[in-house]
Amino acid sequence: MRTKKIAATVAVAAVATLGFAAPASAISASTADLYVLHAVPDTTVDVWVNGEVLLPDFAPGTLTDPLDLPAGDYEVVITLPNDPITSPVIGPATLPLAAGNSYTAVAHLDASGAPTATLFTNDLSTIPAGQGKLTVRHTAAAPAVDILANGAAAFSNLTNPNEVKADLPVGTISAAVAATGTTDPVIGPADVTIQEGVNTIVYAWGSLEDDNLALAVQTISGLHSTPDGVNSGQAGLVADPNPALVGSIAAAIALVLLAAVGLGVRAARSAR
Amino acid sequence: MAKVTMVVVTIAAALLLAACTATASAPEATPEPTPSAPREGAVDAHSAELVPVVPIAEPTLIEIPSAGISMVVRAVGVQADGLMELPEETAVAGWYRFGPAPGSESGTTVLASHVDSLEYGIGPFAALRNLVAGSEITVTDSSGTLHRYGVTSVSSVQKQQLPVADLFDRVGPRRLVLITCGGQFDYSTLSYSDNIVVIAEPLP
Known part of the structure; x- marks a missing residue:
C-alpha cells in the first residue's frame, strides 16, 4: 500500500x-x-x-x-x-x-x-529584416522528393527523415512536393505564407502507397531583427544651428568685412 | 546524468509530499484514480493543418489635430542597407509593415516620415518636436477602425543611439511610435544628427 x-x-x-x-x-x-x-x-x-x-x-x-x-x-x-x-x-x-x-x-x-x-x-537563429525562414521536413512513407516553389524545384532530393531550410523574402509561395526529378505533385500545390521573422516548418507526412500524403505546419515566431536605423531627413531645412558651422560662418563674414574695409581704405587713399 | 538528477529530485519531491500527507493525517483516504474517468492531457495541442495566414489591417491615415497633421500612411519595409524604408514624399508617413499594426494584440506600431527633402520641402512631421505629453493621435486602418493614442514622450536621440530593439518591439504592450529627423544637419553626408521620437500609448 x-x-x-x-x-x-x-x-x-x-x-x-x-x-x-x-x-x-x-x-x-x-x-x-x-x-x-x-x-x-x-x-x-x-x-x-x-x-x-x-x-x-x-x-x-x-x-x-x-x-x-x-x-x-x-x-x-x-x-x-x-x-x-x-x-x-x-x-x-x-x-x-x-x-x-x-x-x-x-x-x-x-x-x-x-x-x-x-x-x-x-533553427532559432535570427532572420534578417524582411525575411522569413522555410524549413521542410520529410517524414512520409515515400522516396526522395523535390520541393517545388511556384512550380520550380527549390530543394532537391530530400529524403526521410531529413530537412532542408532557407531564408526567403516574406510573401506567399505555392509549394508542392514531387518525386525527385519530376514536377508532378504528390502533395499540393498549397499556399505557404513566409512570415517575417518566423520559422515556418512544413512536414510532408503520410504514405504515398496509402494515398494519404499531407502537409503539417509548425511556426516559431520571434526570430526577427529590426531595421538598423531611420534616416528621415535630406535637406537640413529644419536643422538646429550647428555651433561649429555658425563659428566658421561668422569668421568668414568677419574676413569679408575686414577685406572690404581694407579695400575701402585703399580706395579712399587712391582717390586722394 | 541529468536524468538521474531529475529522478532524484522527483523522488525527493515525492517523499516531501508523502511526508506532508502523513502529517495531515488520514493518508489512507486518498482516493484512487478512477480508471473510467476521461483522460486529460497535461499539454495543449492543436491541429497542424496548413491554414491561410490572415493579414492584419494596415494603417492608412494618421491625424494629430493639435499639430495640424493629417497624413496618408503607406506600408514600407527595409532598404538594402538595413535602414527603414521611407516614402520619398514628406507628406506621406511610412508604416513598418514587418512589425505590429494598430490592430495587433501586442507590440509597437512604427510610423516614420522624412522631416524634409530637397524635392518635397518640409514635411508635416517637422511639427512632431512641438508635441507635448497628452497630445492626441488617431490612426485609421484599412478596416475603418480608428485607434486613439495619447503622447507620453517626445525626445531627441542621436541616430547612432536609437534604441531600435525597444522601438520596433513586437511582444510588449500596444504602442505607437513616430520617428523623424532633427538636430543638426551635416551637409557633407546630407543627414541629420538626431531622430525625433514620439511615443504614444492607446487611449481607452
Whole structure:
C-alpha cells in the first residue's frame, strides 16, 4: 500500500514537472523547448514520457504547444490508447534535450512505412529584416522528393527523415512536393505564407502507397531583427544651428568685412 | 546524468509530499484514480493543418489635430542597407509593415516620415518636436477602425543611439511610435544628427 502510494505521488510530481507548458520564448539557460507532432496516419496514440502518459489520445496531424523542460534525457514510448507501456508501437526512444534549444519530436512513418520517431532541432537563429525562414521536413512513407516553389524545384532530393531550410523574402509561395526529378505533385500545390521573422516548418507526412500524403505546419515566431536605423531627413531645412558651422560662418563674414574695409581704405587713399 | 538528477529530485519531491500527507493525517483516504474517468492531457495541442495566414489591417491615415497633421500612411519595409524604408514624399508617413499594426494584440506600431527633402520641402512631421505629453493621435486602418493614442514622450536621440530593439518591439504592450529627423544637419553626408521620437500609448 505504502509503495503504491509513493509510486502514485512520484507520478504526480513527474507530471507536474513535465506538464508546465510555456511560450516559445521561455527557453532559459537550463531548459529546452519540446514540441510533439503526431504524423502517423489513422492511429490515435498515447505518448509516454519518462514512464507517464503525457499525451493521452493524441490524434494524427496534431502538434503540441512547446513544453519548457529542464535539459536532459527523456525517454519516450508511444502506445495504442490505454495499452501498457510494455506494448510500444514506437520506442522506447531517448530524447537528449540540450539547454537553449528548441526541438520537435515527430512520430511518423519511415520511408518504407514503419512507425518511427525523429527528434528535429528547430533553427532559432535570427532572420534578417524582411525575411522569413522555410524549413521542410520529410517524414512520409515515400522516396526522395523535390520541393517545388511556384512550380520550380527549390530543394532537391530530400529524403526521410531529413530537412532542408532557407531564408526567403516574406510573401506567399505555392509549394508542392514531387518525386525527385519530376514536377508532378504528390502533395499540393498549397499556399505557404513566409512570415517575417518566423520559422515556418512544413512536414510532408503520410504514405504515398496509402494515398494519404499531407502537409503539417509548425511556426516559431520571434526570430526577427529590426531595421538598423531611420534616416528621415535630406535637406537640413529644419536643422538646429550647428555651433561649429555658425563659428566658421561668422569668421568668414568677419574676413569679408575686414577685406572690404581694407579695400575701402585703399580706395579712399587712391582717390586722394 | 541529468536524468538521474531529475529522478532524484522527483523522488525527493515525492517523499516531501508523502511526508506532508502523513502529517495531515488520514493518508489512507486518498482516493484512487478512477480508471473510467476521461483522460486529460497535461499539454495543449492543436491541429497542424496548413491554414491561410490572415493579414492584419494596415494603417492608412494618421491625424494629430493639435499639430495640424493629417497624413496618408503607406506600408514600407527595409532598404538594402538595413535602414527603414521611407516614402520619398514628406507628406506621406511610412508604416513598418514587418512589425505590429494598430490592430495587433501586442507590440509597437512604427510610423516614420522624412522631416524634409530637397524635392518635397518640409514635411508635416517637422511639427512632431512641438508635441507635448497628452497630445492626441488617431490612426485609421484599412478596416475603418480608428485607434486613439495619447503622447507620453517626445525626445531627441542621436541616430547612432536609437534604441531600435525597444522601438520596433513586437511582444510588449500596444504602442505607437513616430520617428523623424532633427538636430543638426551635416551637409557633407546630407543627414541629420538626431531622430525625433514620439511615443504614444492607446487611449481607452
